[in-house]
Amino acid sequence: xxxxxxxxxxxxxxxxxxxxxxxxxxxxxxxxxxxxxxxxxxxxxxxxxxxxxxxxxxxxxxxxxxxxxxxxxxxxxxxxxxxxxxxxxxxxxxxxxxxxxxxxxxxxxxxxxxxxxxxxxxxxxxxxxxxxxxxxxxxxxxxxxxxxxxxxxxxxxxxxxxxxxxxxxxxxxxxxxxxxxxxxxxxxxxxxxxxxxxxxxxxxxxxxxxxxxxxxxxxxxxxxxxxxxxxxxxxxxxxxxxxxxxxxxxxxxxxxxxxxxxxxxxxxxxxxxxxxxxxxxxxxxxxxxxxxxxxxxxxxxxxxxxxxxxxxxxxxxxxxxxxxxxxxxxxxxxxxxxxxxxxxxxxxxxxxxxxxxxxxxxxxxxxxxxxxxxxxxxxxxxxxxxxxxxxxxxxxxxxxxxxxxxxxxxxxxxxxxxxxxxxxxxxxxxxxxxxxxxxxxxxxxxxxxxxxxxxxx
Numbered sequence: 199x200x201x202x203x204x205x206x207x208x209x210x211x212x213x214x215x216x217x218x219x220x221x222x223x224x225x226x227x228x229x230x231x232x233x234x235x236x237x238x239x240x241x242x243x244x245x246x247x248x249x250x251x252x253x254x255x256x257x258x259x260x261x262x263x264x265x266x267x268x269x270x271x272x273x274x275x276x277x278x279x280x281x282x283x284x285x286x287x288x289x290x291x292x293x294x295x296x297x298x299x300x301x302x303x304x305x306x307x308x309x310x311x312x313x314x315x316x317x318x319x320x321x322x323x324x325x326x327x328x329x330x331x332x333x334x335x336x337x338x339x340x341x342x343x344x345x346x347x348x349x350x351x352x353x354x355x356x357x358x359x360x361x362x363x364x365x366x367x368x369x370x371x372x373x374x375x376x377x378x379x380x381x382x383x384x385x386x387x388x389x390x391x392x393x394x395x396x397x398x399x400x401x402x403x404x405x406x407x408x409x410x411x412x413x414x415x416x417x418x419x420x421x422x423x424x425x426x427x428x429x430x431x432x433x434x435x436x437x438x439x440x441x442x443x444x445x446x447x448x449x450x451x452x453x454x455x456x457x458x459x460x461x462x463x464x465x466x467x468x469x470x471x472x473x474x475x476x477x478x479x480x481x482x483x484x485x486x487x488x489x490x491x492x493x494x495x496x497x498x499x500x501x502x503x504x505x506x507x508x509x510x511x512x513x514x515x516x517x518x519x520x521x522x523x524x525x526x527x528x529x530x531x532x533x534x535x536x537x538x539x540x541x542x543x544x545x546x547x548x549x550x551x552x553x554x555x556x557x558x559x560x561x562x563x564x565x566x567x568x569x570x571x572x573x574x575x576x577x578x579x580x581x582x583x584x585x586x587x588x589x590x591x592x593x594x595x596x597x598x599x600x601x602x603x604x605x606x607x608x609x610x611x612x613x614x615x616x617x618x619x620x621x622x623x624x625x626x627x628x629x630x631x632x633x634x635x636x637x638x639x640x641x642x643x644x645x646x647x648x649x650x651x652x653x654x655x
Contacts, residue, residue, distance in 0.1 A: 309350050313340040313358055320361060321410045322449060324396050325368040328375050333413070336361055369396045372433075379406060380416040391415060392433060397445035398453070403431035407450060420457045468595070469602040472570035476563055476603065480610030483559040486552050487617040494624045497549060501631055515545040515632055523639050531644040538636040545632060549625040553618060560614035567607020574600025 317336040326332050339357055343350055372394050379389045379401060391401045399406040399415055405422060406415045421427055426444050433443045446453045466473055500514025510520035522541045526534050577596030587593075 306350060309355065309358070310343050312362075313343045316340070316358060316361055316365075319365065322408070323365060324393055324399050324408050324449070325365060326410075326413065327377065327399065327408050327415050328373065328393060329364075329368075330413070332361070332364075333410070365396070371395065377415060380414055382417050382419045386414075394433070394443055394445055396449060397447060398430075398443070400430040400434060402434055403427045405430060405453060407453070418453075418457055422453065422456045423461075426456075465602055466606070468598040469570060469606055470573070470599050472566055472573060472603050473599075473606050476566045476570070476606045476610055479559050479563055479566070480606075480614070483556055483563075483610070483614045483617070486556055486559075487614070487621060490552055490556075490621045490625075493551075494549065494621065494628065497628055498624070501628060505635075515549070515628070516635055518545065519632060519636060520639075523643070527643070531640055534643055535636075535640045538639060542629070542632050542636055546629050549628050550622075553622055553625065556614055556618040556621065560611050560618055563610035563614065564607040567604045567611075570603020570607070571600040574598070574603065 313336075317333075317340040320326055320336040321333045323332075335357075339354060339361070343354060343358075372392065374390060374392045376388065376390050378386050379391065380386050389401050391399050391406060393399050399408065401415075401417070403421075405418050405426070407418055408415055429442055429444050433441050460468065466477065469476070497515060500511075501516045504511060504514050504516040504520070510524060511517040512521060519538060519541045522537055523534065526537050529537070574596045577599065578593045579596075581593050581596060
């Protein structure tokens with residue numbers, strides 16, 4: 199329309215034109231206007247039809263959605279009602295199940311506990327060193343029973359019962375089998391071993407320990423005392439019959455504590471310098487005592503031989519005293535008595551030699567033990583001052599020295615006192631024999647002198 203108006207204004211303002219041309223232009227303009235109006239009318243009608251169709255389609259879709267929403271709402275109500283009904287039924291059934299189960303629930307708890315305990319027993323059992331795979335089976339069974347919410351099945355109970363029965367049966371058997379062991383220096387080597395129930399495993403005279411983490415047998419880096427090794431060796435070499443053997447009912451705990459006990463050499467080393475001095479003095483006292491026993495035994499044999507002989511022999515104390523009598527047989531009894539006493543005084547120190555030293559060593563040994571006790575307690579209190587009383591092992595060194603030196607002092611002193619008593623008694627006996635024989639000689643000499651005087655009168 200705007201275009202037509204502009205054309206029309208141009209015609210009106212354009213000056214003189216031919217009338218026919220003007221009419222044709224107007225006719226064309228009219229036709230163009232009519233044609234454009236018709237086209238726009240058709241387009242508007244088509245557009246309106248599309249709008250109406252879209253609106254109807256949206257209304258249909260809205261009705262369908264509303265119907266679906268209503269259906270879902272009804273279904274939701276039905277599901278909620280069904281859920282409430284199911285909840286009520288589930289509560290009733292759970293209560294009924296609880297009532298009907300009764301003690302079965304407690305049984306389930308006991309089965310779980312027993313399964314866990316069985317897994318721990320089998321993991322550390324010596325039987326697992328011989329029968330491989332038992333630990334895995336026990337672990338799977340314990341995990342399965344721990345995760346189940348229902349009562350255990352007959353199969354699980356049977357499997358658990360079988361594991362326990364196998365452990366009980368193997369605990370009473372002594373079995374020899376071949377396996378791989380780890381030596382004290384860390385090498386793995388094949389070897390034959392003997393399993394004594396669930397208590398001990400030996401290879402030759404060596405005791406072994408079972409490591410559950412690696413499922414291997416290891417030679418103890420430190421073996422127990424010799425009497426236990428001899429028992430193990432006796433079992434190793436035995437073929438039939440009843441053989442004595444030490445067993446560890448704690449499944450390795452007592453054996454672990456036993457091998458930690460210090461040996462005699464380690465006990466002596468705990469005494470320190472004072473302990474070594476005590477042992478040295480004790481050894482010196484024993485050597486002196488042995489020498490005295492040998493010397494007194496030789497002197498005793500010589501004196502006994504002299505008592506059986508009529509001839510004075512100078513290889514013994516009594517013979518030398520008799521030689522003094524024979525050399526002074528013509529003197530008077532008093533002079534002869536003095537000569538014999540002099541001879542006895544020469545022999546007595548030989549028989550009583552070193553006895554004083556033995557007595558001194560017997561007295562010094564416990565004093566040194568007391569000294570070691572004091573030194574050990576000083577070390578203990580120093581450790582307490584520096585580190586406190588939280589770790590008893592820090593005080594064990596000083597306490598060990600205190601006790602070991604005391605034991606060493608008493609151990610040395612008691613035998614030395616007994617040895618001194620025996621040596622002193624034996625030497626005193628020999629001196630008394632010499633004095634008795636000397637008194638007899640003087641008495642006989644006096645009798646002979648009186649008889650001579652009587653005959654001269």
